[in-house]
Amino acid sequence: MSTTRARSIRGRKWWALWGLMAVSAVGFAVGSVPPYLTGDAADAPLPLNPEVALHYLSLMVHAVPGALALALGPLQFVNRLRVRRPKLHRVVGRVYMISVVIASTAAAINAAVTISGFAVQVAFFILVLAWLYTLAMAYRSIRRGEVQLHRIWMIRNYALTFAAVTLRVYLLLGLQLSPSTGFEAIYTTAVWASILGNVLVAEYFIVQRMLAPLVRRQRRDAPLVSTLT
Numbered sequence: 595m596s597t598t599r600a601r602s603i604r605g606r607k608w609w610a611l612w613g614l615m616a617v618s619a620v621g622f623a624v625g626s627v628p629p630y631l632t633g634d635a636a637d638a639p640l641p642l643n644p645e646v647a648l649h650y651l652s653l654m655v656h657a658v659p660g661a662l663a664l665a666l667g668p669l670q671f672v673n674r675l676r677v678r679r680p681k682l683h684r685v686v687g688r689v690y691m692i693s694v695v696i697a698s699t700a701a702a703i704n705a706a707v708t709i710s711g712f713a714v715q716v717a718f719f720i721l722v723l724a725w726l727y728t729l730a731m732a733y734r735s736i737r738r739g740e741v742q743l744h745r746i747w748m749i750r751n752y753a754l755t756f757a758a759v760t761l762r763v764y765l766l767l768g769l770q771l772s773p774s775t776g777f778e779a780i781y782t783t784a785v786w787a788s789i790l791g792n793v794l795v796a797e798y799f800i801v802q803r804m805l806a807p808l809v810r811r812q813r814r815d816a817p818l819v820s821t822l823t
């Protein structure tokens with residue numbers, strides 16, 4: 595197969611995956627927010643902690659910016675847009691960052707007061723830390739002009755943002771495929787599986803699409819370098 599044809603197939607595959615990610619991200623963002631816009635705690639689809647008066651409010655402060663980050667993220671991975679409209683990339687990037695900081699702060703409160711159990715709390719605390727750490731690293735690398743590193747950290751960061759979607763997919767699948775298991779066990783499994791699964795997919799993508807071509811290029815150039823030195 596010619597290199598051009600292989601490239602065009604890879605390009606089409608990338609757009610199909612990107613489209614699936616963007617549609618499910620926007621779909622979930624739009625679908626999950628309305629119960630948190632009414633201001634009525636009775637609309638919360640999640641069982642609230644009766645001892646925490648502000649539980650609904652902290653879910654609202656989490657879900658709204660979380661949904662914004664989720665919906666904006668896919669735009670940032672479009673190369674053409676980034677090259678042609680760098681200002682737009684910067685503005686959307688700032689809105690994304692502020693949204694993640696607000697959503698993760700509220701997520702830490704939600705994790706502390708949730709009635710979903712200890713294993714879920716631990717998973718969400720790890721997710722909050724990883725969400726903020728990857729964001730900080732992405733910001734630091736772009737401030738230093740390290741564009742490739744910035745991309746790698748943003749892929750990791752958005753993979754964690756996207757855990758909001760995969761969690762719900764696994765939850766629905768679990769409830770359909772094994773209804774006798776019980777909601778709590780399926781929910782706990784879905785939370786952990788969404789984090790681990792997304793991290794693995796992100797690392798696979800980073801190694802295969804970004805690091806492997808770099809290593810191959812370096813190996814190709816190495817004999818040239820050794821003869822020059």
Ligand code: HEM
Binds near residue numbers: 638657663
């Ligand atoms: C990636 C980092 C995230 C963390 C650590 C996190 C954490 C949490 C926690 C702890 C809860 C309460 C769950 C419970 O009590 O069992 C929650 C609920 C929720 N989160 Fe997140 N979340 C994250 C990302 C997102 C994103 C990107 C969205 C985008 C919409 C989102 C939307 C929601 C919604 C809507 C709820 C309420 C539950 C529901 O109505 O289904 N979260 N989240």
